[in-house]
Amino acid sequence: MHLTILYRGPIISCNYGCEYCPFAKRQQSAAELAVDRQALEQFVNWVAQHSQHQFSILFTPWGEALIHNWYQQALVQLTQIPHVHKAAIQTNLSCQLDWVEECNKDRLALWATFHPEWVSRDRFLSKCLELDRRGVRFSAGVVGFPKYKDEITNLRRELPNHVYLWINAVKKELPNLSTQDRNFFESIDPLYELNTQHYPSFGRACRAGESVISVDGDGKMRRCHFIKEPIGNIYERDWETALCDRLCTNQTCHCHIGYVHLDYLELDKVFGSGILERIPNNWALQRLR
Template sequence: MNINMPAKVSLYYRGSLSSCNYACPYCPFSKTVDSRETLERDRQQLDRFTGWVREQADKPYRLSIFFNPYGEALVHGWYRRAMVELSHLPHVDKVAVQTNLSVKLDWTAELNRDKVAFWATYHPGQTSEAQFVSQCMTLYGRGIAFSAGTVGLRESFAAIHSLRHQLPEDVYVWINAFKDRPAYYTPDEVEELETIDPYFRYNLTDYASLGQSCLAGESVFYVQGNGMVKRCYQDKRVIGNIYRHQLEDIAAERPCGMKQCGCYIGYIHMPDQPFAHQYGDRLLERIPLQYQAHEQGSFLGV
């Protein structure tokens, strides 16, 4: 057993789901339709994972869980039910999810709002700004932590400015850099986007990571639906299985084996970078400290 097991562990969970209810042209999952069998397998996998989390109550570590499937999770009831249950477990510190916020949010009233967070992505052309902002404000009014943002495509600049204008100033609006084309942005465009997302330049960077220290595989793990564990979503190496091994036996220092890391959910776990200091305990859901000064919902008297 690893006697140096960290006291806090973060798990990224990704099951068999690979479909989305949106059709964004830059996203491969918008072109996938899961079969009934695949959806049932995904449901069973998540039920098993939720049960495993429930059984970790006597472990010497606390868990934070982030659902980031290939597709939209919250259109499926099993993800909503899992978030509700996990948010009320004493040994779970956080349950977060990547979502397009396209579903009704009445169920969020059942969540333990002190432990949940939403990473909400705006997709211009797939939904109206008014609808997305309304969903965000529902979360805001209920005091549920969230960040909101979109891909920084040049044709979306006007929509990005408008989104920033429509949301309260204490809601962080992030911009994912579009990296499919080298040198996509001009210096003036980078400065323009930084007026909206002051951390945009960090996402624009691809970090030299080969051999560098990273918490992935030590206190951060990527769990697949079948229980297989990888240190990182980009690293193909399997380091264990939560249903066959104790997590404390899987955990170990594992320097990065990739040449570069350019995705937020990867590079934030490099301890030599400043992200832990910039985001504090809201690192997973992408809410910088400067946006945590006010309790979300306070402007609405919640």
């Protein structure tokens, strides 16, 4: 069995303070961070012990995780495990990047977000170029506020063509977004319109709960981050019995890490092997045309 896991541990702190984020500039105590570290180490050990399965893993922390060395080491360890196909993480790239040299880079991927209000474009760009130089697969992206159009334009110009730059649509602002702004975002990210939708999902088939699951620090399994009812726990002996085909119980799905798994959208054909790190299939080849 090939199982994709979206892991979100107890960490809820970040070194940035974005106005739209509920975890902006939140700090956690040493004791709270120790709990997060222990939970992550338990998860990595569990993955290592289950060699009868194949895994792809995306870390989706509430906050910034890579500023903590235990997340860096988790990616080092996971990418060295033969039955782990990929280990990816969402990050603001504020950490040092020398640790990637310890990883199996064929299995490592980063989803990097640029926050113009908290870091200069030059600094973020330098981290992206370093990843590229080190041979690490990654996407870069920005939340789609029109006030950052100049920064977005310059970032797209300065990034290598083969690096995909995505734009996250600000859903609540879409009714007020001008046609010009929408066209601008689509000129930067040809898949921007995909992220502007609230996709009908109730009663629809989804890979979540069958071949894709969400796991928290205690090991609780959920179908995805957006359906809160647990379906089991990976640390129980019969955890595999919870995996089965289920229809979605939410009315709509509007987040990339959720809707990409809806069967009827067929976005696995769009993103291919880059579905976790948000890189379209054959993106580098498309940019060369």
